[in-house]
Structures are given as structure tokens and as C-alpha cells.
Amino acid sequence: MANTNDTMTVKVWRGDKNGGAYQQFVVPRQDNQTVLDVVSWIQQNQDPNLSYRFACRVGMCGSCAMMVNGTPRWTCRTHVNKVLDANTLVVAPLRNLPPIKDLVADMDPFFDKWIDAGGHHDPSASRYDAMPQIAPDDAQRAVANESIECINCAVCYAACDTVAHNENYLGPAALQRAWTLYNDEKVNDTDAVLAAVSGKGGCHNCHSQGSCSLYCPNELNPMRAIAGLKAATIKHQLKRGR
């Protein structure tokens, strides 16, 4: 198929952890077409061996993130019209994560760091205790609420230059989760949360470049959450020192 106004050029990264190269496809243009639609069209019509990952297709599950023309994006909610450059799309697996095959990145480092940053619920009460009453307009709850819409898509992790240059760095998503837990009254040991983000790869490595907040598809602000953690850890350290 020749490349006409009704079609576009799509360069798709093919390979695995040992390396790879871009393969070029010509794909029909359609109204309201998403990048995920394009990748699916290639897999269904041109090359069934193309590997990629998706589930919900509506921006809920966070599994379809890829690099699109050099920018990390949730492909199911990214319209081709908005990102097409010179009638060309360049699609690659997420940056800062090892590729498994083609467009599928290995998410293990991302989720391992989520755990390392204390990203699990450590309850302050058992099922036999009364539920803590937290007013929805409580100031601390409002801070905790800011980040709870994170879908773990790893777009912020792929966008972060500190992650790219520091393999120990926990990354924006894991640190943002830690900030949510720190502000959650139902969490038992908030000192443990601060300890988890104060080590070698902790929040203090952030250079506040803000790519996480710029590219987050849910318009969350991990940079602000990390700044909150920096302030909280310093206050905690000063209090301990007295």
C-alpha cells in the first residue's frame, strides 16, 4: 500500500532485550483513531507476531503505555490526529524499562520499586475496631486524595530523566504512592513510609524537572508529592535530632 493522504507511515520498534530496530508499516487513516487502534490494526492485518499490551481501552487499567514520537503516552486515549508528525508515528516500548518483546516493556522494576517505597497498606486498626471517621473535607485527606487516581501506567517513570540516570531511584509513581500513604490516617506507621523514601534511591534524588507532572495522563502531580515527601522527611529528621 502506498503512503497517501488516506494512510500514514508507522514505525514500530521490533526486538527484545538484546536489541532491535524499527519496522515500517503503512496504515489507513480513520476518524477518531487512537494510537492503540493503529498498533492493533498492524497486529491484525499486517503482522500477527507484533507483541503489545492492553486491556481496558478506556484509560482505566494503565497497561497500554508506549513511547509515541518520543513521548510516553497512554495509547488508548491518544488520538493519532494530535500526535502525528509529518504523517508519521514512531511507536516504541516505554523508556527506562527493559523491553521483553516489541512494544511490551518489563514492568517488574517499576512495581518492585513501588513495594520498596512502602507502597502497601499497613492498617492502623483491625477488622474488630471501629472504622476511623475521616471527613471528606479534612485537609490531610484532601492531600491524600490528590494522588489516588494513579493507574500505574508508568508514563511518569518513562518520562523521568532521573530514573534514566539513576537505577536506584524509586521514581515518581512509587514516591507519589508513598506520599498518599503518609497522608492517610488509616496507615499505621507513617515513620516507616518516610524511612522507605529516605534511602539511597529515595525522594531526595528528584531534581524537580517535572516531566512526571507534565506527561501524567491523569494530570496528577507527582513532583508536588515528592516535594511534600522531601519536606516531611526533613521535618522528621530534625525532630529526631532534637
Place this chain on the structure above:
Amino acid sequence: MNIRLYMAQRLSAIIMIPLVFGHLGVMIYAIQGGLSAGEILSRTQGSVFWFMFYGLFVIAVSVHGAIGLRTIMSELLRWNDIALDAIMWGFGLLSIFMGARAVSAVTWL
């Protein structure tokens, strides 16, 4: 970068802010009237104020620069912790030594 290094770097930065402006002001003032080196030294030598001013400046710069260099080497060249700590302490102590020599030469009688 851990929390102790982070705090040391931020604290040294806070100390440096007024000192940098003070240093710039002194430089501009000193060249306006065409002060000679001898005239400058006659004002600084034996001055506890200038000894404290530039002594504190040297310490803050050494701490701040050494930790910054450690971070740059970590992210740019991915050195291991031993090499990073070695360059941080080496650069920091060298800066303090050279700075202390300069401060003592200008402020001691």
C-alpha cells in the same frame, strides 16, 4: 543521595545565598573607587568579620560543591558508592584546604 547529604546540601545553599550577594557587593564596591590590593588587604587583615564571612563561605561552598559533584558523577558516569564517597571527600577537603589558605592569607595579620 540520601537524606543526610540532601540536608547538608540544602543547608549549605541557604548559608551561601546571603554570602554570594555580599561577595558580589564587595567586589563591585572594591573596584568602583579603584582600591589597590594593598588597600584591600589593609581593610581585611586582622578583621574577624571578614575571616568569619569568607571562612563560612569556603565551608559552605566546599560542602555544597562536593555533594553536587558526587551526584553528577553518580548520574553521569554511574560510579559505585566507594568511588563517589572518595571524590566527594577528596574534592570537599581540597576545597576547604585551598579556601582556608586564601582566607588566612587575606584576613590574618
